[in-house]
Amino acid sequence: MVLLNSVLFLIVLHIVSSKSIKDNEPFFGQPEQIHLSYGHDPSLMIVTWVTLNEVNDSVVEYGQLDMLDKRSTGNVSIFQDSGSEQRREYIHRVVLHNLIPGQKYFYHCGCDDYGWSPLFWFTAMRNDSDFVVRMAVYGDMGKDNAQSMARLQEETQLGHFDLILHVGDMAYDMNSDNARYGDQYMNSIESIAAYIPYMTCPGNHENAYNFSQYVAKFSMPSSYNTYGGDANHFYSFNVGPVHVISFSTEFYYYLQYGFEQIINQYHWIEQDLKEANKPENRAKQPWIITMAHKPMYCSNNNDDECLFANGYIFIRVGLPFIQAFGFEQLFAQYGVDLEFWAHEHSYERLWPVYNMTVYNGTKGAYIDPDAPVHIVTGSAGCNERHDPFGVPRPWTAFQNSDYGYTRMNVYNSSHLYLEQVSDDQGGKVIDSMWLIKSKHGPYSYV
Ligand SMILES: [Fe+2]
Known part of the structure; x- marks a missing residue:
């Protein structure tokens, strides 16, 4: 009996002391x-x-x-x-x-x-085709060495952008230090992302625990779930004269999370492109722009995929042996105009390219080109530093490894302007492109 009483006393003491410790813990209820x-x-x-x-x-x-x-x-x-x-x-x-x-x-x-x-x-968003939409586009920005952050914050608060496209890889990594890196990163972008929509796609640095923190913390648009959350891997939206499609290249590299995601996403994108190409839709949003992390083409020398395979070949031509679920042919078939990629910590503008062949138009490379234009913009700044370039490829129009980001203005159905800002050179514009199209739609060879 004495023993039983002692045990009961210890249990009660434990419960009381646990509660008092818990009561003394700080409570973080502030947003x-x-x-x-x-x-x-x-x-x-x-x-x-x-x-x-x-x-x-x-x-x-x-x-x-x-x-x-x-x-x-x-x-x-x-x-x-x-x-x-x-x-x-x-x-x-x-x-x-x-x-x-x-x-x-x-x-x-x-x-x-x-x-x-x-x-x-x-x-609030405008999706009428008269709206001149202004975006900042970049990938690969970490919690540490986020070199472009200060400039992006200032530009955002001065009203220079309507939205951000973050083309994957953030925090480096969100899950580090028991997810605290994700917290710190999300707090650091608040001075941008609390003012303009911060539209994302996943990169390899978000892969931990099946991309769980990335999926949990973003809320990308979805017509079937207005609360977002489950659409964060792939989705689309219209802004001004632009239809933006965001998707995951990481499904092809983290097969442990499910092969069926590749198939589901591919079919969803195909359906989305069909819908976007209905004449009444393409008239309102003539520009179709994609964003995804790992590029179809690159020419950096630190990455086997760029050195030997001319880019992430699964993304371009599909999975090995079955040669299915690649995007290059699909995007040409549905007349995608511009494709943003990142992953390489540098900036590269490509000549219009399809099937490793450059299609510079007769009127000028970017005037009614007969192939999509690719931009690789992954140099916002992170602790993994710059990625150097190798030998330029036939499709390389401009290469630069400075930290920085891309600005893009889409003026109307025919004129799109894009420029690259170097943070290393004090905000200097180091490259620019006018993409001019009198018509949008499938390219001639598909
Ligand atoms: Fe990456």
């Missing part, structure tokens, strides 16, 4: 890692943030002219990291509805009990 993404139509904007402790209210108060007179609520889901600490984070997603396209809104997010974010603002 952090706040970022925006476009919804699948211009009346929507998705606000996503994180709390490090359990908060069950997800609220955005917003409005025009500095008045936060509207209120939307959303949902919270748990991100469980698979590192040794098994950390949990709480992901809050709120979709704002009935926005007026092109209008500026102020907002903050959080809840009354645990506090609110600072005040941010955004401009």
